[in-house]
Amino acid sequence: MKSQLLRSIACATAFAPALWATAASAQPAIAGAVMQPASLPSAGAVSAFYKTYRSSPMWFRGAVANPAAGKLVSILKRAPLDGLASGPQLASQVEAAIARASTGQSADVMAAEQVLSSAWVTYVQALKRPTPRMIYAYANLSPQNTRPDQILLTAAASPSLEAHVTSLSNVNPTYAQIREAAWLQAQASAGVPDPRALANLERARALPATGRFIVVDSATQKLTMYENGQPVDSMKVIVGMRDLPTPMIASIIHYITYNPYWNVPHHLVRKTIAPNVIKQGVGYLKSHGYELMEDWSETSAVLPADSIDWKAAASGAIQIRVRQKPGPGNSMGKMKFRFPSGEDIYLHDTPNKALFAKSQRTLSNGCVRLEDAARLGRWLLGRDPIAPSADAEIRQPLPQGVPVYLTYLTAQPSTAGVTYLSDVYGWDRPSDQLVASK
Numbered sequence: 201m202k203s204q205l206l207r208s209i210a211c212a213t214a215f216a217p218a219l220w221a222t223a224a225s226a227q228p229a230i231a232g233a234v235m236q237p238a239s240l241p242s243a244g245a246v247s248a249f250y251k252t253y254r255s256s257p258m259w260f261r262g263a264v265a266n267p268a269a270g271k272l273v274s275i276l277k278r279a280p281l282d283g284l285a286s287g288p289q290l291a292s293q294v295e296a297a298i299a300r301a302s303t304g305q306s307a308d309v310m311a312a313e314q315v316l317s318s319a320w321v322t323y324v325q326a327l328k329r330p331t332p333r334m335i336y337a338y339a340n341l342s343p344q345n346t347r348p349d350q351i352l353l354t355a356a357a358s359p360s361l362e363a364h365v366t367s368l369s370n371v372n373p374t375y376a377q378i379r380e381a382a383w384l385q386a387q388a389s390a391g392v393p394d395p396r397a398l399a400n401l402e403r404a405r406a407l408p409a410t411g412r413f414i415v416v417d418s419a420t421q422k423l424t425m426y427e428n429g430q431p432v433d434s435m436k437v438i439v440g441m442r443d444l445p446t447p448m449i450a451s452i453i454h455y456i457t458y459n460p461y462w463n464v465p466h467h468l469v470r471k472t473i474a475p476n477v478i479k480q481g482v483g484y485l486k487s488h489g490y491e492l493m494e495d496w497s498e499t500s501a502v503l504p505a506d507s508i509d510w511k512a513a514a515s516g517a518i519q520i521r522v523r524q525k526p527g528p529g530n531s532m533g534k535m536k537f538r539f540p541s542g543e544d545i546y547l548h549d550t551p552n553k554a555l556f557a558k559s560q561r562t563l564s565n566g567c568v569r570l571e572d573a574a575r576l577g578r579w580l581l582g583r584d585p586i587a588p589s590a591d592a593e594i595r596q597p598l599p600q601g602v603p604v605y606l607t608y609l610t611a612q613p614s615t616a617g618v619t620y621l622s623d624v625y626g627w628d629r630p631s632d633q634l635v636a637s638k
Contacts, residue, residue: 240293240318242325245348247314258356259316263304268361269294269316275369276323281379281386281393281401282369284326290319320355321348324368331406333627334607337451337540341603372409373429374609375401381613388617396620396628400611403627406450413603414453414576416547416568418446419610419621421561423547423570425579433579438550438561438569445625446566448608451539452601453547456577458587458594459526460536460548464490465565469522474514482506485522489529493521526592535573535585539604547604549573562624568606 240246249255259269273294279287294316301312328343336342345354358364370376382397407415410429417424418439425433440446464473476484482505485492492508494501500521512518524530533549543566550569555561570576577585580598587594610621610628620628 240290240315240322242321242348243314243318246318246321246352249317249349249352250310250314253353255352255356257309257313258361259313260301260309263302263309265298265301266361268365269298271362271365272316272320272323273298275365276319278379278383278386279323279326280391281382281397282323282327283329283398283402284323287323290322294319317352317355320365321351324351327369327371327405331402331448334403334406334448334450335541335543337449337542341450341452367409370409371405372407374407375404377613378404378609378611378618381615381618382611385617394618395630396623397611397618399628399630400609403448403607404609404611406448406607407605408603411603413605416446416604416606418562418606418608418625419623423568423576425576433575435575436556436561436571437547438555438563440564440566441562442624442626444564444566445562445608445627446564446568446606447541447543447545449539449541449543449545449606450603451541452603453537453539453580453598454601455538455598456580456585456596457536457538458534458585458596459590459592460530460532461526461592462524462531463496463544464522464524466519468565469520470514470516473522474510477505477510478514489525489527490522491525493523496521526590533573534587535577537573537576537580537604545606547573547576560622560624 259266259272273291276284276287276291276294279285279290284290297312297315301309325346328346330336330342345351355361355364378397378400382393382401385397386393407413408429412427415424415426416422416437416439421437421439423435423437424431473485473490484490485505492503492505494503508520509518513520524532526532529551531548531550533551536546536548538546545567547568547570550573552569553571555563555569556571574585580602581596582599585596608625608627610623612619612621623629
């Protein structure tokens with residue numbers, strides 16, 4: 201049965217949605233059950249699942265509930281922390297269904313089976329919502345397997361349903377630690393979760409549970425490298441200031457760029473560079489290694505500095521591209537680590553190491569400055585990152601793309617509960633929990 205279900209996970213994808221409506225309408229009502237499955241969320245899809253796949257009960261063996269059923273009750277009781285406010289009500293319905301199934305009547309057992317499956321589907325779908333504010337640069341980094349058939353086929357095929365339910369509900373170690381600490385505090389306050397905990401859990405669930413990846417946390421101004429889901433190294437970073445926060449991004453780094461140019465942000469061209477050119481002349485540009493570019497393409501031509509109306513640039517009437525050539529004073533340092541996001545945000549080296557001594561390092565224009573770019577490059581490449589020449593913008597492909605997650609976690613879990621860092625960006629406010637980016 202399990203091997204058949206595993207094979208069905210992929211092939212069900214194309215035709216399952218159409219089956220749910222037709223099969224659900226043909227499913228007979230189960231008389232005498234404590235609760236009709238149709239009264240629960242996702243009930244139509246769940247009913248169709250059991251009819252389509254002729255699946256035997258996975259939550260029950262005869263009248264005896266699988267240990268996973270009790271685990272589901274516990275999970276649903278704390279589900280408000282997972283963003284499912286109706287979790288405790290679903291837990292009561294599941295408990296009532298389990299009690300009725302103890303009669304051993306096949307109709308009662310099957311009705312209870314579908315109640316539990318519907319509750320599980322509802323919970324998993326809530327848990328796998330996209331994270332608000334998160335930019336998912338690649339579709340496979342966003343939540344996967346959220347259809348009822350995918351959720352139930354995977355559960356039915358798991359070697360241990362209890363282990364599967366536990367593992368999936370934990371999401372990832374960071375998420376599980378924050379939730380456990382927040383649950384302890386909620387229990388001490390009549391079960392009411394702290395809105396700050398909810399905001400942090402929304403963000404933490406975007407992180408993976410296993411694999412090799414990088415996490416940049418703007419709240420702690422720290423970068424952590426993970427292997428097999430465990431932290432192996434970390435370093436300080438400098439992230440965006442309050443008015444120019446580093447966005448939350450899930451993406452993949454595919455290469456290192458040696459001897460990078462720095463493309464100066466428009467607001468700095470307007471506020472700093474253009475006024476200095478007006479005061480000091482175009483010699484200011486040369487002394488700082490700046491070039492005026494024709495456009496934003498990689499093959500852009502360099503324009504004469506005196507061809508621009510610098511007063512118009514200073515006022516914001518026109519926007520121009522200014523880049524800084526590689527060298528000791530280049531703001532990108534010796535290397536940068538780009539990744540798709542649509543926001544022109546990346547990790548990079550910096551010549552100004554003194555700023556890492558500060559305790560609060562929300563100082564950049566949005567990009568992430570690295571305390572030790574060479575160490576990150578070594579971890580990514582598996583060898584020392586050395587530029588093959590002094591040429592500008594040399595790209596060194598990585599052996600394999602490495603996911604990178606830029607997030608913001610002010611919640612710090614401990615055995616005593618959760619403590620919260622300063623909310624510099626103001627993202628812990630309930631009103632700031634916005635619809636997710638896709």
